[in-house]
Amino acid sequence: MEMMRPLLDLPEGILLVDKPKRYTSFDLVRVLRKRFQVKKIGHAGTLDPFATGLMVMLIGRQYTRLSDQFLHHDKEYETTVYLGKTTDTYDCEGTIVRESSHIPSLVDIHEALTHFQGEIDQIPPMYSAKKRDGKKLYELARKGIEIPRDPIKVNVQTTFISYCYPLLTLSIRCSKGHTFEALALI
Numbered sequence: 001m002e003m004m005r006p007l008l009d010l011p012e013g014i015l016l017v018d019k020p021k022r023y024t025s026f027d028l029v030r031v032l033r034k035r036f037q038v039k040k041i042g043h044a045g046t047l048d049p050f051a052t053g054l055m056v057m058l059i060g061r062q063y064t065r066l067s068d069q070f071l072h073h074d075k076e077y078e079t080t081v082y083l084g085k086t087t088d089t090y091d092c093e094g095t096i097v098r099e100s101s102h103i104p105s106l107v108d109i110h111e112a113l114t115h116f117q118g119e120i121d122q123i124p125p126m127y128s129a130k131k132r133d134g135k136k137l138y139e140l141a142r143k144g145i146e147i148p149r150d151p152i153k154v155n156v157q158t159t160f161i162s163y164c165y166p167l168l169t170l171s172i173r174c175s176k177g178h179t180f181e182a183l184a185l186i
Contacts, residue, residue, distance in 0.1 A: 012060025
C-alpha cells in the first residue's frame, strides 16, 4: 500500500490513514500489524469497503483502550447518493430491488432533507455491523435471515451540496450508528 512507505517507526500512537476503496477496515489493521510488528491495533470506527476516507487507527495497548472515546463522537461524511434505485443492502454493491422513474425536483430534495435534521428514530438495516446476540446483522442478512430491530435515536445534520439527477451530494454529520437507508424515500 502506497500510504505505508513514508511512515517512521511507530510502536504506538494514533495514526490517520486515508482508506482506499476496496480495502476493509481489517485490511488496514493487517497491513499496519505487519508494517509496525505490533499485535494490538484497532480503529475508531469502520468504513464500508467501497468507501474511501479518513480512518483513525489506534496502535498499541495504550491507544486501543481509547477506542470508545472515539467511537461515541459524531462522525462526518460526504456522500453521493444515486436516486431512483434501491438495493437490498442500501449501498452501491447490493442487488437492485426497486426502481423509480420519479425525478425529484430541487424543492423535493430540500423538503426531504428536512426529515434528516436533529434527533430522529432509525431502525438499523440488516446489512449493518450492528450486533444482536453477538452476531453482526450483516452476517445474518447474508444467510437470508432477517430479525426484528428496535429503532434507535440518532442525531443528524444533513447539508445539501449539489444535485444533478440521479446524483445527490450531501454532507452528513451524525452520531454513532447512523446510516442513510431512509434516503430511498426521496
